[in-house]
Amino acid sequence: MRRREFLQLDVFADRPGAGNPLAVVLDARDLDTAAMQAFANWTNLSETTFVLPPVEAGASYRVRIFTPRQELPFAGHPSIGTAHAVLEAGLAQPVDGRLVQECAAGLLPMTVSGEGAARRIAVRAPRGRPRPLRVPHEDALSAALARVRRGALAPALIDNGPAWWVVELADAAAVRAMVPDLAAIAALTELTGAVGLAVFGRAPADSDHQLAVRAFCPADGIPEDPVTGSANAAIAAWIHECGALPALGSRYLVSQGREMGRDGRIEVSVDRDGEAWIGGCTQTVIRGTLDW
Structure with missing residues (x-):
């Protein structure tokens, strides 16, 4: 059995223990989908990623992203964390402060600044778009939001690889x-x-x-996710779609995870083309080898 380099990271964190854990397998060339899914289930983290050589021209590396139950085309904290791991391992180098991540959602540009624990990485998320609903969902939505004080924006199902229900509440409290x-x-x-x-x-x-965020994925075995990049990108896309971004600013900071004993910080920006970028710092917590 071949040993592989393995990292466990804390993403969207300025210190270990503040963000969202991520498992990264740095060389997954001979692991099939079933083995990757089994390992992601075993780690019992919200996501586990597997690094592979790029297939598409112009990509710095390729990544596959798994929850304990399914593969995702894109996720935010796995993208940021995997880029950190690849840079730390010397598997890729930024060109003019940029990387290109290849994943199931396509080629995604990334920016890199700083070094080590202070390095900041941002990824341009796939454009979030409202997903048409073809099933009656009003009763289910009302039940899920039965005991919350809602905000002014209507709830929406936003697809940016994964699909997220995004719901504005009255305020951070x-x-x-x-x-x-x-x-x-x-x-x-x-x-x-x-x-x-x-x-x-x-x-x-x-x-x-500027924003407080919480994300819940109970059907995927994740009652509450500590700090969630794709959800924050979906929120940014919906705020922009609704014309409500000017009141918040094209660049803003999100606090997520406090209710779980964390203190995650996500830097969000929406560029002039309406594309959402999410970024922050990552801490390496565990370095080792994997037998799987």
């Missing part, structure tokens, strides 16, 4: 106080083909962040 009905959220996401439900609310003006 409503986000912090939410007691999720996980069974109702699981029923909604299974009915509509969503990976999860993400809620957001605006923070007071004197806060060190």
Whole structure:
């Protein structure tokens, strides 16, 4: 059995323990899909990634992303964390401060600045678009949101690789106080083909962040995700779609994970083409070898 280099990282964190854990297998060339899925299930983390040589011209590396139950075409914290791991291992080098990640969602540009634990990496998420719903979902949505104070924007199912229900709550305090009905959220996401439900609310003006966010994926074995890149990209896409971005700013900071004892920070920006970028810092916590 061949040994492989293995890392466990803390993503969207300025120090170990503040963000979202990620498992990274740095050389997965002879692992098939079943073996990758089995290992992702065994790690019991929200996502595990597998690094492969690129196939597409112009890509710096290729990555496959798995939850404990399924493969995802794109996810935010796995993209940021895997880029950090690839750079740390010397498997790729940025050109003019840029990498290109190849994943099932396509070729995604990334920016890199700084070094080590202070290195900041951002990825341009696939463009989030509202997904048409072909099944009656109003009752399931109402049940999932039965005990929350809603904001002004309508809920939407936004597809940026995975599909996220994004829901504005009245404010950050409503986000912090939410007691999720996980069974109702699981029923909604299974009915509509969503990976999860993400809620957001605006923070007071004197806060060190502009939005508070929480994300729930109970149907995928993740009751609450600590810090979630794709959900934040979906939120940014919907705020932009609704014309509500100017009140927030084209660059803003998100706080996520506090309710789980974390303190994740996601840097979000929407460029002039309406594309959402998400970024932040990653900490390497575990280095070792893997027998699988």
